[in-house]
Amino acid sequence: MSVSNALKQRRSVKHFDPAHKMTNEEFKHLIDHAILSPSAFNLQHWRIVRVSDPAQRQAVREAAYDQPQMTDASEVLVLCMDLKTWDKEPAQYWNHTGPEVTDFMVQSITGYYQENLQAQRDEGMRSCSILSMALMLMAQEMGYDSCPMDGFDFAKVGQIINMPQDHEICLILTIGKALQAPHPKGGQLSLxxxxxxxxx
Ligand SMILES: Cc1cc2nc3c(=O)[nH]c(=O)nc-3n(C[C@H](O)[C@H](O)[C@H](O)COP(=O)(O)O)c2cc1C
Incomplete structure (x- = not known):
């Protein structure tokens, strides 16, 4: 599927087939490609919590104002970001480039983030949002549908997935097979x- 067709066909699906499961091979294919997405300083802030346990799914659904995608989608991915990637052995993100580049990047990363709490959060949010779109386009190519979601209590979902203090949730991405077509598109603004x- 071309990128342009994936963009045209992607819709935010409200009702997924609860009987359909994604195989582990499909899941690996999806994630392997999506994590090629760009991230600020290649920090790869994303941490993807794959919620599969039915009780966990139900708890997330309750925290999401009973939105059915949380239990019925084939995959419920809580896209989190590690706010402190920059401070966790930053050389690991540049270990294929030779020592000169590695040293330069580590200094740049530390200088930029150390005193800048807003950048730590904003850059994580940007990188995870880009990952989210890559996941949606990959899902489309693989014959799946998706819905990005932020209609949930972030603190409650954080507790349910036992999220560390230095992480935040960007959004939840649900992926599955649509049971019914969504309403016609709301309409695009003009160029x-x-x-x-x-x-x-
Ligand atoms: C950040 C974000 C949060 C969203 N949250 C929800 C949600 O909680 N529940 C839902 O059904 N759709 C949610 N959506 C889907 C939007 O309603 C949808 O993208 C928009 O209406 C455009 O429709 P389309 O994606 O089908 O083109 C969200 C979309 C984004 C980008």
């Missing part, structure tokens, strides 16, 4: 509304 040349 004139969203594209500006040189300045506002």
């Amino acid at each position: 004139d509304d969203v594209v500006l040349t040189d300045r506002f």
Whole structure:
């Protein structure tokens, strides 16, 4: 499937077939490709919690105002970010590049993030959001549907998945087989509304 077709066909599905399961091979194929996504300083902030236990699924559904995707999707992925990747042996993100580049990158990473709590969070959020789109496009190519979701109590879901203190949730991505087509698309703004040349 071409990227343009994946973009055209992707919709946020509300009702998934609860009987359909993704195989571990499919899951690996999905994740192997999605984690090729770009991340700030290659920090790969994303930590993906694959919620599969039915009791955990039910608890997440309750924290998500009873949205059915949380129990019925083939995959429920809580996309978390590690806010402190920059401080956890940063050389590991640049260990294929030779010592000069590694040293330069480690210094840059430390200098940028050390005193900058907002950057720690913003960069994680950007990187996880990009991962999320890559997952949705891969899912589409693999014959799956998806729905990105933030309609849930973030603190409750954090407790359910036992998330460490130095992590945050970006969103939950549900992936599965649609049982029914979503409503027609809400409608796109015009290019004139969203594209500006040189300045506002
Ligand atoms: C950050 C984000 C959060 C969303 N949260 C939910 C959600 O909690 N439940 C839901 O059914 N859809 C959710 N959506 C899906 C949007 O409603 C949907 O993307 C939008 O209406 C456009 O429709 P489309 O994705 O089918 O083109 C979310 C989408 C995004 C990007």
